[in-house]
Amino acid sequence: MRFLGRRRRPPPVGPRKNQWKDPQGERAAEKTSRAKKTRRKTLARWVGLATATMLVAGLVVMGVKYSGPALQALLEIKTITVEGDHHIDRQKVLELARVKPGTGLHHIVTRVIKEQVESHPWIKEAEVTRVPFHELHISLVERIPAAVIRADSQNFLTDAEGHVLTRLGQTDDDALPLVTGIDSEGLLEGVESVRQVVVSGIGLAKLVGQTFEGRLQVNAENPSNLVALVQGVRFQFGEEAVGEQWERFRRVKPTLKTLNFGGHRHGANEVDLRYENRIVVREGG
Numbered sequence: 001m002r003f004l005g006r007r008r009r010p011p012p013v014g015p016r017k018n019q020w021k022d023p024q025g026e027r028a029a030e031k032t033s034r035a036k037k038t039r040r041k042t043l044a045r046w047v048g049l050a051t052a053t054m055l056v057a058g059l060v061v062m063g064v065k066y067s068g069p070a071l072q073a074l075l076e077i078k079t080i081t082v083e084g085d086h087h088i089d090r091q092k093v094l095e096l097a098r099v100k101p102g103t104g105l106h107h108i109v110t111r112v113i114k115e116q117v118e119s120h121p122w123i124k125e126a127e128v129t130r131v132p133f134h135e136l137h138i139s140l141v142e143r144i145p146a147a148v149i150r151a152d153s154q155n156f157l158t159d160a161e162g163h164v165l166t167r168l169g170q171t172d173d174d175a176l177p178l179v180t181g182i183d184s185e186g187l188l189e190g191v192e193s194v195r196q197v198v199v200s201g202i203g204l205a206k207l208v209g210q211t212f213e214g215r216l217q218v219n220a221e222n223p224s225n226l227v228a229l230v231q232g233v234r235f236q237f238g239e240e241a242v243g244e245q246w247e248r249f250r251r252v253k254p255t256l257k258t259l260n261f262g263g264h265r266h267g268a269n270e271v272d273l274r275y276e277n278r279i280v281v282r283e284g285g
Contacts, residue, residue: 075104075106076104077103077134079134079136081138083137084142088140093140097113105130110128114128117138121163122165123140123141145158145165145173145176147179147202148172148173148177150178150182151180154184155167155168156168156184157173160202162199162202177202177216203242204228204242224238231261232269233260233261234271235273236272238275249271256268256271256281259271
């Protein structure tokens with residue numbers, strides 16, 4: 001017996017759909033999508049940064065353009081003070097500093113001014129300081145005269161480090177020790193070996209001057225045999241341990257009754273300290 005009813009229509013014919021999902025392909029798609037989003041964010045960030053930089057640069061340029069005159073007026077140098085100028089006058093320091101009128105403190109390079117001021121032979125050290133809002137302060141440490149150096153019939157004034165301060169010519173200064181036997185060319189050129197000889201001569205004069213009054217003269221023509229002259233007595237020193245040689249003389253000085261100090265007519269007038277553990281006293285030099 002046939003069952004009567006509506007027949008079920010078959011599904012329409014069309015492209016077959018894939019009913020199975022591919023997990024690996026889905027992950028790859030998500031990864032690609034995230035990478036695109038990251039690139040878009042990075043690009044947007046760089047664009048924003050570039051725009052902000054251009055905006056700030058524009059504001060800076062405008063600020064400099066319109067505030068420059070006001071800033072210049074606010075920081076314009078109106079006073080230059082000089083401290084420690086004893087042998088060199090203030091005007092010479094200003095000439096060395098070469099600060100133009102109307103210069104602003106913010107335009108000053110202190111290192112450059114320091115080097116310019118220290119180029120003067122009398123200046124050992126200079127400190128340059130900017131003092132808000134209109135002052136430039138220059139503090140000096142001058143070299144101290146320590147000896148008169150006689151070289152090639154001319155006198156030169158130097159400090160204890162052998163730096164030439166000025167040329168005296170035929171002028172002398174009896175208050176300072178006299179060092180002779182120095183090469184003038186090497187002295188003026190600042191040759192290190194010549195400068196060290198000067199330093200040794202000045203050091204010897206200072207050492208002997210602690211025991212004897214009067215002007216000290218040191219002949220440094222032979223650096224390994226320095227000769228000091230004081231109160232009419234010549235002292236000869238060897239190359240090594242000058243201080244020890246002098247201390248040896250100081251210990252026996254009270255026993256040397258024949259030394260002709262002060263230009264007496266009779267007695268010895270030369271002391272030779274070049275021999276180890278011996279002091280040789282000679283009469284007539």
